[in-house]
Amino acid sequence: MFKIYLRVIGLLAPEKGLAATLAIANLALAGVFFLEPWLFGRVVDALAGTERHDAWRLIGLWAAVGFGGVIASVWVSLYADRLAHRRRLAAIASYFEHAIALPLSFHGEHHTGRLLRIMHGGASNLFGLWLGFFREHLATLLAILVMVPLALTINWKLALLMIGLMVSFAVFNAIAMRRTHKAQGEVEELHHAISERAGDVFGNVSVVQSFTRLSSEVAHVRGMMSRVLAAQYPVLRGWAVLSVLNRAASTLTIIAIFALGASLNAKGEVTVGQIVSFVGFAMMLIGRLEQFAGFISGLFFQTHSLNDFFRVLDTRLANVDKPGAPDLVAPRGEVAFENVSFGYDPAQPALRNLSFRVRAGGTVALVGPTGAGKTTALSLLYRAYDPSEGRITVDGVDIRDVGIDSLRRNISVVFQDPGLFYRSIADNLRIGKPDATDADIEAAARAAEAHRFVSAKPDGYATLVAERGRSLSGGERQRLAIARAMLKDAPILILDEATSALDNATEARIQRALGALTKNRTTFVIAHRLTTVRNADLILVLKDGELVEQGRYAELVAQGGLFAELDGQGRFVEDAVDDGSEEPAVLEARAA
Ligand SMILES: Nc1ncnc2c1ncn2[C@@H]1O[C@H](COP(=O)(O)OP(=O)(O)OP(=O)(O)O)[C@@H](O)[C@H]1O
Structure with missing residues (x-):
């Protein structure tokens, strides 16, 4: 717990300059109040004596100390509050920056x-501490x-009772912490888990409503709350x-001080006045204890959070x-996979020994x-994950040897x-x-056949897209992704089923734009269109994470293997006829 406190x-x-000044100023202020x-x-004393002008001097000093103390307190609390707010936001920013990477x-x-x-929980606990x-x-x-050494100098026998009280506080705290630490972790x-569940339900609210799961979801969350x-x-x-x-230990200590004081008084070791002033002193110390x-119990309840x-902040960035590492600058785009294997779960490879090469x-x-591993293979190219074996090169350079941002800048x-x-x-497009x-x-929206539907929205390009694009149709979402x-x-x-949600006519029109886009670019396409497959320089046929066939369309059909089987089953869709029409919005614009 104290390690965490020190880290906080x-x-x-x-x-640190301001923090130390504030901490010292606070200590000084505590002294001023004494x-x-x-x-x-x-x-x-001065008023009771003859030195009345001394009294005026002291009153002036008192006023200056009191007034100065108030002003300094305001300054300290204002700057301490500002500093804590600033650091809280900075902590949120570093958490966010780290977590998204x-x-x-x-x-x-x-x-x-x-x-x-x-x-949020961590940041507000940091703030409070x-x-x-x-x-x-x-x-x-x-x-x-x-106070403890002071008490010892006043009367060491009475002071020992105070030290006994401190030890009992420490022991009771330690026992309470040991007994409740695990349960507080569960809490x-x-x-x-409740936040997770609620977030998940908010994210899938349409499913929850359509499957009429409202009351059961609420019941589940209530059940979790009962467990809390x-x-x-x-x-x-x-x-x-x-x-x-x-509390009991404090009260007993005060009673014990009186009792011991009485017996010491009987032996003539202390005066009644000394006992009374020691009790006053002991009360102050007990208040501090x-x-x-x-503070300890507060820290205890915040430790898990x-x-x-800190565990998130300490999670190492993988890539x-x-x-x-130098940047990958203006690559030609020759890509090679050399014996690449990868598994989300190392025991279950999603890709095994994948090798191929494509010209720029x-x-x-x-x-x-x-589920054959097509998306997985392509995600390795922009280093969403790194291969467990083998390597991937762009223009002959291992992609792990170049700056990851520069690699990703070169891949759409x-x-x-x-x-x-x-x-x-x-x-969304500016991403x-x-x-x-x-x-x-x-221009990009027009090329991706998106301009027309965007213009039809009341706020055009300023229209707010609902979370995860829920306010748009599947085809509209895809067109924005293409744009x-x-x-x-x-x-x-990389086009991963980029046009699968589009109707034939729209897709045919987009294919023209995509044709222009893919020209002179190394393109990977997870395809369902016959033309795309026919025109590809290289077809990779994956099954259960393994490359079972590769080659051009005619070769693979002639081979009579899995590809020929998929082709024979009508797996690839014939292209819709591109009637050469343009997006109506383009036509309207021309007419105008
Ligand atoms: N993030 C992930 N964590 C764990 N397993 C995953 C993850 N993503 C995919 N998988 C698993 O890896 C395997 C390959 O999935 P992948 O998405 O690459 O297949 P695919 O060929 O693109 O399939 P589809 O044509 O259905 O999109 C599947 O068994 C899948 O369940």
Whole structure:
């Protein structure tokens, strides 16, 4: 727990000058508040004596100390608040930056709902601890460190009772923590699971509604909440018992101080006045100890959440650049896979020993039954994952030896799932080219047959696309994904069933644009069109993660293997006739 606390405080390092000033100023302020009662006593003494002008001097000093203390407190709390807010946002930013760069395998295992909860929960706990650090943790610790030796010098026998109290606090806390640590971990895990479940249901709300699963989903979440309470109650009970024990120990200590004081008084070792002042002192120390116990219990309840936060930050990025890796600049686009194997689960390879080579500007069609590994093979090319064996080269250079960003800048992908953002249509297209002008965007949309439907929307290119593109038809989503890839204008293109959701006529028109797009670009296409397969320079036939055949269309048909079988089954769709028509919007624009 203390390691985590130190790490939390360590996150203030980027502003360590200000953080240290604030912490010291807070300590000084705690000291100033001790000064006031002392000055009060001095003033009373001065007024009672003859040195009345001294009293005025002291009153002036008292006013200056009091007023200065108030102003300094305002300054400290204002700057401490600002600093804590700034660092909280900085922590969220670094979490976000790190988490989105983590490998897809990590995102496969961690639901967005969980990652968001960890981000917000962790950041607000950091915030609370930082404020506590500036406002009371240090002052409490310092007060305890100063008061204990002071108590020993006043009367060591009475002080031993105080030390006994501190030890009992420490023991009770340790027992409570040991007994409840695991259960609190379960509580935290259940809270994550609730966020995960809720996020998942929000993301699939149309399915939930159409399958009339509303009440069962609510019942499930309520069931999880009952489990949270069942796990949380024993923890709360443990800590309630602890606070009662702490209280009882404090009361017993005060009584014991009186009792021991009385017996020492009987022996003439202490005066009644000394006992009374020691009790007053002991009460102050007990107050500080209780504050410290509160800090420990607060930290205890935040530990799991902070641990989860740091665990994400500590997850290593898989595809990091090798030191000094050069950028891949303007590649010609010759691509080779050399004995590439890969498995999402190392025990179950999704690709085995895949080897092929395509010339720059050539077109490769990947075909094969569903689940054969076509998408997986292409995802290795832009390093969504790295092969477990073998290597992939672009222009003869291993793609692991170049800057990953530069590699990805040179590859445009039209994903099977278009992956649209909850942003305007224009912003969705700008993902392909951030500095695209409105004219660029419109030209790409026209080429991808998207301009007409976009113009028909009330806000045109400013229309907000619903989460995951839910407000658009499947075909509209695909056309935006194609336009986005066109804007990117990269020398290597991956089309993963890019036009599968389009009607024949639209697809035929897009094929013209795609034909222009693929010219002089190395293109990988997971294809369902006969023309695409026929015109490909190389067809790769995959089955169960293995390359079973490769060659050109005529060769593969002549071979009479799997490809010929798929072809014979009418697996590839004949092209619709391109009637040479243009998008109506284009025609309208011309007519105007
Ligand atoms: N992220 C993932 N994690 C674990 N397994 C995966 C993942 N993605 C795909 N798989 C598995 O890997 C295998 C190959 O999947 P892949 O998507 O590459 O097939 P495909 O040939 O593109 O199929 P389709 O034609 O249906 O799109 C499948 O068994 C699939 O279940």
